[in-house]
Amino acid sequence: MDPGEHDPEPVLRRRVEFPEEFKEQIRQVIIEEESKAKRPKSYVLAFLEAGVWVAIASLIIIYTDFFEEVQTSPYINRFYFNLGLFFISAFSAIGAYAIVWLSWIKGDENWERVPSLLFPTAAFCILAGLICTTIGLWSLWSWLSPFIVFFVMMGFCMPLSVV
Template sequence: MLNESELATLRNRFKKDAEFLMQTSTSGDEGEKSQKEKDAKPLPRFNRHSVFWIVASVGVTYYVDFLRNIMENEDIKSWWFNVGLILLVICLSLAMFCIVYLEWFKGIEHYDHEYPAIPPITTAAFIAASCSFNMALWPVWSFFTPLILFTQFMGVVMFISLLG
């Protein structure tokens, strides 16, 4: 076993080595970050991914006659559809509150730190709305309903990302 002085020497050596490693890794990270920041380019607004989802959404809207079916089809379960609409309005209202009021007017970029309950409530409202819409529209499109609604959702999200 090591005696007291050998143990102290070993401890000091590891402490010096650790300090040296921390100094070199910290200075290396700063140079690396600045180089990465210099090389970073903003992503282009129009990319294949966005265009694909927008075109797919327009195609699905046309092919399944989405808007006419929503307005005129009597097979839709209206109670589930109304619940989905209410939850979607809640979700969109919270999103608009965060984007328009908190970010644009108040200048709060990290609103999830100021109002930590908003992201989980918005997420829960959106998930519940999508489940409600799937239940309401299942009699119309059967097992294609989740695919149709997901395509519509992705098309809207990609279109909004092009606007901002």
């Protein structure tokens, strides 16, 4: 083929027609898969998962004397710790709005139609809360602070996801 010549038009294959029985089987498989995807997660597994997170958080709180240390330790950077508590409180308020007001009172289970800034704001609040409380507790537990804060926060959040 010379450099100035173009490839001939591609030859299209003849379309294959499937029998109606096969098309019906495919439709049934698609319907079954869609119904499986729409099924909610088993409540037993959800409660079990939440229980494991609460148990881990409880063990950490007991082992580290978390509440006593938070109240009395002079090593805590109070500004960052209180700022983190503020962000965690804002996250909790957003979660309460979504669960109580939208789901229970208005009966709207489809949260995709809620105001567009609700969930990005919640994500920002929880991340800022985790970072600020970790900075606030760093001088107390040093490198264990991110793990302690993460597990305590998951023990707080996971039971709310079961609701």
